[in-house]
Amino acid sequence: MPLTVIVRNPGSAASSPALVFDGDRVVLGRGAFADVRLPDPSVSSRHATVRVIAGEYLLFDEGSTNGTFVGGVRLASQTPRSLRSGDLIRLGRVWIEVRTHPAALTPDLPVATRDLAFRLVADAMRAVGDDTTPFVSVVEGADLGRTLLLPEEGQVYLIGRGDSCALALEDPDASREHVQLVRRGGAVLVQDLGSKNRAELGEGWLPTDKPAVWRRPAVLRVGRTVLALHEPVAEALAELEGAADEALPEAASIPPPPAPASVEVMAPVVEAPVAKLPTSVRRRPEPGWSPADIAVAATALFVMALSAAGLYWLLRPQ
Secondary structure, X not given: OOEEEEEOOOOOOOEEEEEEEOOOEEEEEXXXXXOEXXXXXXXXXXXXXXXXXXXXXXXXEOOOOOOEEEOOEEOOEOXXXXXXXXXXXXXXXXXXXXXXXXXXXXXXXXXXXXXXXHHHHHHHXXXXXXXXXXXXXXXXXXXXXXXXXXXXXXOEEEEEXXXXXXXXXXXXXXXXXXXXXXXXXXXXXXXXXXXXXOEEEOOEEOOOOOOEEEOOOOOEEEOOEEEEEEOHHHHHHHHHHHOOOOOOOOOOOOOOOOOOOEEEEOOOHHHOOOOOOOOOOOOOOOOOOOHHHHHHHHHHHHHHHHHHHHHHHHHOOO
């Protein structure tokens, strides 16, 4: 029977995110390797595990700093506790709910798990007024220092030489509309629009037939321009995962958040289609002039001018 893990997210009363598993072990913790990443300093890196033994779901505390609680009772380290559908579990100050009932499994769990952690961190940052807007900056090229904010989910942002681009580059090697960026949940997707000189992401060519996920610290090369991605949420998540455990007072009373109006099973962001561009944007690669083209043309014009001058010298009236 699949296991659904619901994070009682205090940052969103309308819905709570969930992941659905069908394996024999689920790791709960703050670390990047956890199956359910709970980015809170009161949660240990490997806080607890749910294991399937003889067809039964058992919860184990993995020696966490602040303990694992079920029904107000703290589990002894490595002592199993049988789970029932609907049980509420507290890890540090974070509450989760487990359900065992037929449900569609979460596809591509590593990606969905990362998106869940991003969502929880973003909600916490917004709750205290921190800016979560990702942005792109030019770190090399004629437009050094310029930035492009990516505030809107699902919005297409164009980068290229054209005036209609959200980030218009002074780069002769860039096509008029070279690449597009789209935010999807915790990811930024980037796609080459059939540019003449192509675009590079990290160490490889950017595909033109589908979007790729742009992950830091990889840089994007458009013509002679190099762009870097800045993600405040990703930076905060990395800091949280690398921090020491925050010890809670022994007598800390942490009531569970109210039951959400709905449960949202996380889906991998990379499977979401990028919004199609208007027909006017979907064009064949433009001819464009590269510096090499200009140099060749200038040389040809110079040779033609010399030829014309020589011909005039020979045919001039004596």
